[in-house]
Amino acid sequence: MQFVRRVIAAPTVGPFIALVLTMAFFTLKTDRFFQAQNISLVLQQVMVVGVLAIGQTLVILTAGIDLSVGTVMALGQVIMTKLAVMNGVPAVPALLLGILTCVGFGILHGGLVTGVRLPPCIVTLGTLNIAFALTHIVSNDLTFTGLPTVETFFGRTFTIGGTDFTYGVVLMFVLYGLTWYGLNQTAWGRHVYAVGDNREAARLTGININRVLISVYTLAGLTYGLAGWLLVGRTQVGDPNAGQTTENLDSITAVVLGGTSLFGGRGTVIGTLIGALIVGVFRNGLTLIGVQVIYQYLVTGILVILAVSIDQLTHRRRA
Amino acid sequence: MSSPGPILEARGLVKKYGQVVALNGADFELYPGEILAIIGDNGAGKSTLIKALSGALQPDEGEIELNGEPVHFRSPRDARRAGIETVYQDLAVAPALDIAANVFLGRETRLRGLLGDGFRLLDKRGMRREAARHFAELRIGVQSIGQPVENLSGGQRQGVAVARAAAWARRLVIMDEPTAALGVKETRQVLDLILRVREGGLPVILISHDMPHVFELADRIHIMRLGRRVAVVTPKTHTMPEAVAIMTGATPSELDRALTKDEG
Numbered sequence: 082m083q084f085v086r087r088v089i090a091a092p093t094v095g096p097f098i099a100l101v102l103t104m105a106f107f108t109l110k111t112d113r114f115f116q117a118q119n120i121s122l123v124l125q126q127v128m129v130v131g132v133l134a135i136g137q138t139l140v141i142l143t144a145g146i147d148l149s150v151g152t153v154m155a156l157g158q159v160i161m162t163k164l165a166v167m168n169g170v171p172a173v174p175a176l177l178l179g180i181l182t183c184v185g186f187g188i189l190h191g192g193l194v195t196g197v198r199l200p201p202c203i204v205t206l207g208t209l210n211i212a213f214a215l216t217h218i219v220s221n222d223l224t225f226t227g228l229p230t231v232e233t234f235f236g237r238t239f240t241i242g243g244t245d246f247t248y249g250v251v252l253m254f255v256l257y258g259l260t261w262y263g264l265n266q267t268a269w270g271r272h273v274y275a276v277g278d279n280r281e282a283a284r285l286t287g288i289n290i291n292r293v294l295i296s297v298y299t300l301a302g303l304t305y306g307l308a309g310w311l312l313v314g315r316t317q318v319g320d321p322n323a324g325q326t327t328e329n330l331d332s333i334t335a336v337v338l339g340g341t342s343l344f345g346g347r348g349t350v351i352g353t354l355i356g357a358l359i360v361g362v363f364r365n366g367l368t369l370i371g372v373q374v375i376y377q378y379l380v381t382g383i384l385v386i387l388a389v390s391i392d393q394l395t396h397r398r399r400a
Numbered sequence: 401m402s403s404p405g406p407i408l409e410a411r412g413l414v415k416k417y418g419q420v421v422a423l424n425g426a427d428f429e430l431y432p433g434e435i436l437a438i439i440g441d442n443g444a445g446k447s448t449l450i451k452a453l454s455g456a457l458q459p460d461e462g463e464i465e466l467n468g469e470p471v472h473f474r475s476p477r478d479a480r481r482a483g484i485e486t487v488y489q490d491l492a493v494a495p496a497l498d499i500a501a502n503v504f505l506g507r508e509t510r511l512r513g514l515l516g517d518g519f520r521l522l523d524k525r526g527m528r529r530e531a532a533r534h535f536a537e538l539r540i541g542v543q544s545i546g547q548p549v550e551n552l553s554g555g556q557r558q559g560v561a562v563a564r565a566a567a568w569a570r571r572l573v574i575m576d577e578p579t580a581a582l583g584v585k586e587t588r589q590v591l592d593l594i595l596r597v598r599e600g601g602l603p604v605i606l607i608s609h610d611m612p613h614v615f616e617l618a619d620r621i622h623i624m625r626l627g628r629r630v631a632v633v634t635p636k637t638h639t640m641p642e643a644v645a646i647m648t649g650a651t652p653s654e655l656d657r658a659l660t661k662d663e664g
Contacts, residue, residue, distance in 0.1 A: 194638055266519075266520075266521050266522055267520045267521070267522060268508035268510070268522060270522070271497065271501055271505065271522075272506070273508075274494065274496060275494040275497060275498060275505055278494040278495060278496045278497065279492070279493065279495065281490075281492065282492040282505075283494065283505070285486075285488065285492045286479060286504045286505045287477050287507075288474075288505070288508075290593045328514070346494065346495075346496045347496045359581075
């Protein structure tokens with residue numbers, strides 16, 4: 082009985098029910114949805130946004146927001162592929178430099194938020210444009226092909242029971258597991274929640290707020306770099322136009338649909354995984370039943386506002 | 401048997417902000433096992449004194465001694481390390497975290513061995529057990545030590561803050577208007593809690609505006625006026641109106657008389 086009550090009270094139950102209902106809806110609408118190969122495809126489509134949303138979750142838990150996720154990832158991805166293809170840099174250093182670029186943006190975000198005390202939305206709105214411009218300047222608007230296998234590794238597949246899965250999907254689940262561990266089983270995780278929940282109380286108990294914030298933005302940058310690696314695996318090219326349309330909003334949508342509060346301090350990374358899957362299922366299902374792409378934007382926009390409204394209303398009731 | 405010396409003592413504390421003199425040579429003593437109330441009008445220097453004692457600011461002049469040893473707190477963290485904990489009026493808890501997490505916030509304990517040192521794994525069960533023990537000692541009733549603090553009443557939340565302070569304070573606890581944000585019934589709960597902290601052996605410095613509470617709880621009452629301690633009275637030797645008269649300067653204290661003599 083205690084167990085049942087705890088399960089019902091768990092913050093991921095709402096998002097999980099929403100995911101099941103969404104999947105049930107598309108299963109009824111089309112035979113092609115609930116098939117192993119299609120579910121595997123949904124996972125592949127989700128993996129990039131799913132990993133971006135990990136970083137976004139960390140930032141939002143501290144009552145911040147990151148508007149730059151997609152373009153920072155795009156820049157990292159263009160750098161890792163260009164260095165390997167055009168500049169003759171060996172594959173592994175090229176890859177690391179691409180990821181480190183994203184980490185560098187994370188450190189920059191953390192430094193500006195803590196050192197200059199700028200609001201996260203302004204900082205990342207600025208770096209959104211900076212990373213966007215740098216992506217096009219660095220790439221000269223070229224698409225890079227003929228990539229080394231290290232960079233495309235996560236697009237490779239393995240087969241379970243006749244269904245193909247990519248290694249990228251495995252990496253996504255591993256990253257979710259690690260983040261869950263950090264947030265739930267370590268003191269660092271408690272401090273992340275406390276900083277977002279009541280910053281003054283966290284400061285008074287002796288937590289180093291700036292160190293927590295910088296660690297969060299830096300780790301977020303790392304996830305954008307890894308997402309860039311996954312994107313290269315999925316598309317097999319370095320594309321300067323990638324990551325600049327739906328990724329930003331989708332990462333925030335995944336976090337919010339997953340039950341994490343934009344006010345900070347409340348939420349789970351497992352919820353974000355479910356939220357990312359809801360977004361992926363929606364996009365995939367709407368495509369399968371023949372809804373035009375432009376309506377998918379419409380639906381995503383409505384979804385995110387709906388989810389944020391629920392958060393706002395429950396927050397007001399608690400306060 | 402000689403009476404024990406003060407656990408915390410300050411001599412001639414001065415703190416100036418430009419032209420404004422917040423502390424003008426203030427003295428202070430806290431003895432083991434007592435509740436010492438600090439009263440004074442707005443601007444009398446109560447909070448500046450408390451901030452100096454808790455490390456939140458550094459006095460321009462004067463000495464502070466803890467157990468007879470000179471101390472220089474450069475931050476609240478220094479004071480905490482020396483065993484001084486502070487409870488604030490504005491419920492300094494993280495509402496989304498559970499009670500045990502709040503008691504151990506910033507001081508989490510990890511499991512022993514590889515799991516703790518290598519994998520940084522928290523000793524959640526141990527922390528809950530310890531937190532529950534502190535709550536039992538202070539007789540704070542809560543359904544479960546694992547419930548989020550936001551499910552608690554204001555009085556219970558302040559109970560969490562008091563339990564945290566009592567759990568970590570080795571020398572003394574400072575309570576800065578701990579009931580200012582609470583209702584009547586909840587205030588009662590917190591007042592009882594303060595008495596139990598003293599029963600547990602920790603001396604308490606209580607800053608309060610509420611005279612009836614001060615006279616009910618305090619062993620001694622330290623009265624601030626114009627940046628100095630003008631008198632120390634006890635609820636046995638002075639009545640409430642007498643204390644208020646000293647506080648407002650209507651009754652000249654011994655210090656006032658001495659000052660007038662100097663100037664004359």
